[in-house]
């Protein structure tokens with residue numbers, strides 16, 4: 001399954017069926033009253049957010065969501081059938097925008113619902129128009145047109161914590177150690193080619209979600225490597241873990257590894273640059289004591305909290321997780337206290 005996080009689609013709800021003009025015909029009753037039924041409603045097009053989906057691929061392939069029209073009304077007071085609704089499951093974190101980019105909905109919770117295009121109401125049949133002065137109305141309404149338009153969809157994964165670093169820093173190894181995710185791990189760059197989420201369970205029975213994204217390289221914001229387009233998936237996190245290969249396996253110093261990622265974060269914009277970030281020196285198992293001290297000294301020159309861990313042996317990981325969890329809880333608390341903003 002391909003990871004698709006941007007799609008433009010056409011949506012068209014069904015038109016309402018027309019009402020019917022008809023008169024009762026029964027034996028021995030020469031002038032039956034009006035009995036034309038109403039037209040059915042056109043089908044709606046709706047989205048529902050579901051944790052079982054993690055890509056917009058289905059929509060990418062379909063491109064168009066066109067719901068059925070309502071049936072016309074019939075004689076004998078028979079109403080037309082409503083057009084069938086289209087209800088699409090989309091990943092949690094799907095954002096819907098109009099053609100001009102205005103945000104219409106952010107489906108950030110399981111089960112969140114959004115009506116993209118409302119089906120047109122059916123027209124009323126002539127039976128509805130009978131009054132004491134006009135017992136035989138000869139008119140009925142036509143149905144209303146369904147809503148339609150172009151919608152831009154964007155997926156921004158929902159995670160509490162984002163992993164970030166150069167290729168081979170050990171992001172996926174750390175994700176595999178701390179969470180239920182089983183990402184691919186290898187000693188070549190760009191092993192991870194699409195974002196992956198993992199759930200971390202803490203002792204309190206609760207926990208948090210971590211997102212692993214493909215490694216960044218210098219010039220990523222100009223499109224080098226896999227570029228920075230995956231950074232959007234850590235935009236909604238509470239805290240970033242910036243992983244650094246403290247062994248400098250790929251020949252890059254600790255300072256360079258930090259500076260390169262910082263330049264890309266800055267290039268991406270304030271949303272990520274201003275986010276709380278922890279520096280995590282990884283691969284401590286392969287370091288001699290003085291190398292360890294040197295790596296720590298370099299990292300501490302930055303005005304950020306510094307941790308040293310081994311994603312392979314697990315050294316330091318527990319402490320890191322507690323610190324991260326504290327941050328996540330703190331941010332959640334702030335979020336619930338903050339004035340409610342956004343779309344109802």
Ligand SMILES: Nc1nc2c(ncn2[C@@H]2O[C@H](COP(=O)(O)OP(=O)(O)OP(=O)(O)O)[C@@H](O)[C@H]2O)c(=O)[nH]1
Pocket residue numbers: 165166167168169170171172173174184185186187188189190191192193213214215216282283284285286309310311312313
């Ligand atoms: N010695 C040691 N090796 C590690 C550690 N963590 C990761 N590695 C190794 O580093 C290499 C890269 O690990 P990955 O987890 O795939 O790195 P990544 O940051 O996800 O890389 P990309 O997906 O390519 O961006 C693998 O060979 C891992 O076994 C560690 O704590 N100690």
Ligand SMILES: [Mg+2]
Pocket residue numbers: 171172173183184185191192212214215
């Ligand atoms: Mg990886």
